[in-house]
Amino acid sequence: MNRVQGVVKMYARDKWGWFYLPWIILLSSFLVNLIIAAFLPMDEKIVTGGLMSIFIYMMVAGILSMFQTFPFALGMSVRRHDFFMGTMLMITLISIGISVILCLLSFIEGDVIDGWGVRLYFFHLPYISDGGILSQLVIYFSVMLNLYMIGFLWASLHRRFGKSGVYVLAIAGLIIITLLLYMANYFEWWPSIRDFFIGFTALDIALWLLPITVCLSVGSYLLLRRATV
């Protein structure tokens, strides 16, 4: 039995957490929006950011896999490398699956039942859906993977260096961000920052996100290799 596959199968046993809960969260958000859109006497388009909920959920899933599944996997005599590879394989498959379904829903919302008949745009969003269905697929996949890895890296840091490691990084990060914000204000960087990003499509950004995600992934592997339970 290949132990990396074993890790994927171990994750997949949690059907609730991987297959049901993300959709329950997303669809309840969608349903609320749909009801509001149906009863709102407005002719304007309603565009909401409710789609974010499933992405945020992925970040939480990243934290939980490290907190709950890592100690269990080690207890099952799984080595850290196989746990990591299995986790990466699982999250890649999940991200592809979710992205495909989201694109399908976006296609229905955009082209089949326009705005679900109530001019609600929940899945078919401006900017993100601009580049067509394939680019949308890449965007969803890349963002989802990235958020998962942020959660996973964060939890790996906690696993490796404990609470103090997380605090040190959080405080250092806050200081750096605050400094950068002050500098941006002082040197009036904002217009050029806006101009810089305006030149990119959502697909460009999603593609740039991929190498960043790989770096996060390598970082968490290095932390995980020396992590103890």
Next chain:
Amino acid sequence: MTAIVEAKRLTKVYGQHTAVDQVSFQIEENKIYGLLGRNGAGKTTVMHMITAQLFQTSGELRVFGAEPFENNEVLRQICFIKESQKYPDSFGVNDVLETAALFFPNWDRAYANELVQAFKLPVKRRIKKLSRGMLSAVGIIVGLASRAPLTIFDEPYLGLDAVARSIFYDKLMEDYAEHPRTVILSTHLIDEVSRLLEHILVIDEGKLLLNEEADALRGRAYTVTGSAARIDSFIAGKKVINSEMLGNFRSATIYGSLLASDQKSAEAAGLDIAPVTIQQLIVYLTSGSARKEATVR
């Protein structure tokens, strides 16, 4: 005899605190070991290092002839059951057993089911909702049904009642007879398990205090009781690890095997001789005052 585990001057330091201090020992194939000692003595740390869940500060450790860290050839042969094992929140008992089947090559599903019946475990129930005793039973089932060549139980029966504990001992002996393997059992209930143990390692304050065959240990100490004056002359020059006064009577526990000549002189002096159980012996050896006394004399 093949050495399954070989530790040489194994040391683990946490900041100022040395949890395991230059411990050297060998674990041989197909024997049942008892790893005994008080709370915080370093037993759990040693077991975590054997299974590569913790890293040693210094010293050498070989398990199945190789470094255990990130080594599948070694790790797949080990099953480590510990009291503090965490499980994913969403997992039920059957999820844990099915996952164990994925990772332990010798996993016996039928045997696992038989054990589930014996411990009356609700397979559908989530791990989170189990009582402490049931949680321990899950670990025991994984430990037994995995049939790992090296199976380590660290305090496996927190919250288990006497009946369930005796089921565990019986099943362990039964299965050990049919499928010999190396077992390390760490526990406080020394009297209960001493009949199972073939070899005993005692760790105290991070140091290896004792590394003996259980049979040799059973005759390692004895207690003499009698009038104080006669006891005093009897114990002169002997290593006394415990002594108690009761009126004119004195009872002294002597570390060392009982020689025929001593037995004769004790009988002549009207002194009673009683064997010391392994549990008593270990209590004497690891409780601070007795240890001091033993070194003073």
